Amino acid sequence: MSEAHPAAADWPLYEVFIRSRAGLEHKHVGSLHAADAAMAIEHARDVYTRRQEGVSIWVVRSSDIVASDPGEAEALFEPARDKVYRHPTFYAIPDEVKNL
Amino acid sequence: MYTQALDTHGREPVPAAAAEGAGPAARFQARVDAEEKIEPKDWMPEAYRQTLIRQISQHAHSEIVGMLPEGNWITRAPTLKRKAVLIAKVQDEGGHGMYLYSAAETLGISRAQMFEQLLAGTAKYSSIFNYPTLSWADVGAIGWLVDGAAIMNQIPICRCSYGPYARAMVRICKEESFHQRQGFEIMLTLAQGSSEQRAMAQDALDRWWWPSIMMFGPSDADSKHTAQSMRWKIKRFSNDELRQKFIDNTVPQAQFLELTIPDRELRWDEASQHYRIGPIDWSEFHEVLKGNGPCNRERLEARREAFAAGAWVRAAAAAHAEKRALREVRQP
Numbered sequence: 001m002s003e004a005h006p007a008a009a010d011w012p013l014y015e016v017f018i019r020s021r022a023g024l025e026h027k028h029v030g031s032l033h034a035a036d037a038a039m040a041i042e043h044a045r046d047v048y049t050r051r052q053e054g055v056s057i058w059v060v061r062s063s064d065i066v067a068s069d070p071g072e073a074e075a076l077f078e079p080a081r082d083k084v085y086r087h088p089t090f091y092a093i094p095d096e097v098k099n100l
Numbered sequence: 101m102y103t104q105a106l107d108t109h110g111r112e113p114v115p116a117a118a119a120e121g122a123g124p125a126a127r128f129q130a131r132v133d134a135e136e137k138i139e140p141k142d143w144m145p146e147a148y149r150q151t152l153i154r155q156i157s158q159h160a161h162s163e164i165v166g167m168l169p170e171g172n173w174i175t176r177a178p179t180l181k182r183k184a185v186l187i188a189k190v191q192d193e194g195g196h197g198m199y200l201y202s203a204a205e206t207l208g209i210s211r212a213q214m215f216e217q218l219l220a221g222t223a224k225y226s227s228i229f230n231y232p233t234l235s236w237a238d239v240g241a242i243g244w245l246v247d248g249a250a251i252m253n254q255i256p257i258c259r260c261s262y263g264p265y266a267r268a269m270v271r272i273c274k275e276e277s278f279h280q281r282q283g284f285e286i287m288l289t290l291a292q293g294s295s296e297q298r299a300m301a302q303d304a305l306d307r308w309w310w311p312s313i314m315m316f317g318p319s320d321a322d323s324k325h326t327a328q329s330m331r332w333k334i335k336r337f338s339n340d341e342l343r344q345k346f347i348d349n350t351v352p353q354a355q356f357l358e359l360t361i362p363d364r365e366l367r368w369d370e371a372s373q374h375y376r377i378g379p380i381d382w383s384e385f386h387e388v389l390k391g392n393g394p395c396n397r398e399r400l401e402a403r404r405e406a407f408a409a410g411a412w413v414r415a416a417a418a419a420h421a422e423k424r425a426l427r428e429v430r431q432p
Contacts, residue, residue: 032198033211035414035417039421050188050275051275070142
C-alpha cells in the first residue's frame with residue numbers, strides 16, 4: 001500500500017463450501033479473506049447465504065488445498081476415455097429383455 | 101451490479117500473439133472458440149489476464165463505491181420497509197464486490213493491491229457513481245435505470261470465457277433483478293402520488309437518464325477494446341447493441357409511469373422497430389471519467405476514511421487470530 005494508506009498484508013484466503021439443504025453435499029461457492037476460521041464462517045454467512053442458500057458452511061484455508069495440475073490433466077484423465085465398457089450403455093441388450 | 105463497458109479505459113494490452121509463441125496462444129483461442137471455460141491455473145495469454153484483472157477489479161470497485169450514493173438515503177428512507185429493503189440492497193452491492201474481488205484474485209492480483217489502486221485513485225470505477233443522490237426518488241431511479249443498465253451489461257458476462265468471472269456474474273445477476281424491481285416500484289409509488297411526488301420522480305429521471313445511457317460506454321466506433329474482448333469471449337455484445345436493448349426496454353416503462361424521458365429527439369422508428377435517441381453528450385462522460393464529476397472526490401474520500409477508520413479493527417482481528425493460534429499450539 002502507499003504511504004497514505006498503510007495496510008497489512010491480506011488476511012488468509014479461505015474457500016467456502018455450502019450445503020444448500022439437508023441431504024445434499026457441500027458445494028464450493030467461492031472464497032473470502034478472514035483473520036481466522038471463525039471469522040471466515042461469519043463472513044461466509046454474510047457473503048454467500050443472504051437468501052437462505054445454506055444450512056451448513058465449511059471453510060478451509062485455500063493454501064491447504066492440494067489440486068491436480070491442469071498440465072497433467074491428460075495423463076490423469078485420458079486413461080478413462082477408452083474404457084467405455086464401464087458404462088451401462090456399452091452393452092447391447094435386446095429390447096424384449098426387461099428389467100435390466 | 102454495475103459495469104459500464106469497463107474495458108474501455110486504461111492502456112491497450114499487449115497483443116496476445118506478440119507476447120507469447122503462437123503454439124499455446126492458438127490452442128488457447130481454439131478452446132475459447134469452442135466455448136470451453138478458462139480456469140485460473142490454465143495457460144492464458146498475458147494480455148487476456150491483464151484485461152480481465154483490469155475489468156474485474158474495476159467492476160468490483162464499482163460495486164463498492166456504488167454503496168455510497170444509496171447508503172446516503174438509508175437513514176432517511178421514508179418507511180421502515182423501504183429502509184430494510186435499501187439496507188439489503190446496499191449489502192448485496194458489498195457482497196457483489198466481494199465475489200468480484202475474489203474472482204480477480206484468481207488471476208494473480210492481491211486484494212491489498214486492488215484496494216491500493218482504488219484508494220490511490222489510479223483504478224477506475226463506473227462513472228455513474230460520481231453523481232449525487234439528491235432526493236429519495238434518486239434511490240428509485242438508480243434501481244430502475246442504473247441497475248437496469250447493469251443487468252443488460254452483466255447477463256452476457258455470465259457466459260464469459262473466464263470461469264470465475266462467469267460464476268460470480270451468475271450469482272450477481274440472480275440478485276440484481278430484485279434491485280431493479282424495487283427501484284421501479286419506488287418510481288411507481290411516487291408517480292402515482294401527489295404532484296410533488298410526481299415532480300420528484302420526474303426530476304430523478306431527468307438527472308439519471310443520460311448518465312445511465314452512458315453506462316454502456318463509448319459508441320462502437322470509438323470503443324478500442326471491443327474487438328479483442330469479443331474474440332476472447334469476455335464480451336458478447338457491443339456497447340451500442342446493449343444500449344439499444346436498454347432503451348427499447350426502458351422507454352415503455354417510462355411511458356407506463358407517465359414520466360417524460362428528457363430527450364426531445366426520442367422517437368419510435370417503425371422501420372427498424374427500435375426507439376431512437378438524440379445525440380449523447382460524450383464530453384460530460386469523459387469529464388466524469390477524468391475525475392471532474394460532481395462527486396468523484398467525495399466518493400474516494402469516503403472510501404479512504406472508511407479504510408482508515410477500519411484499520412484498528414483489522415489490526416485487532418489479526419492480533420486475536422495470532423493469539424488463538426498460539427494457544428492452540430501450546431494446548432493441542
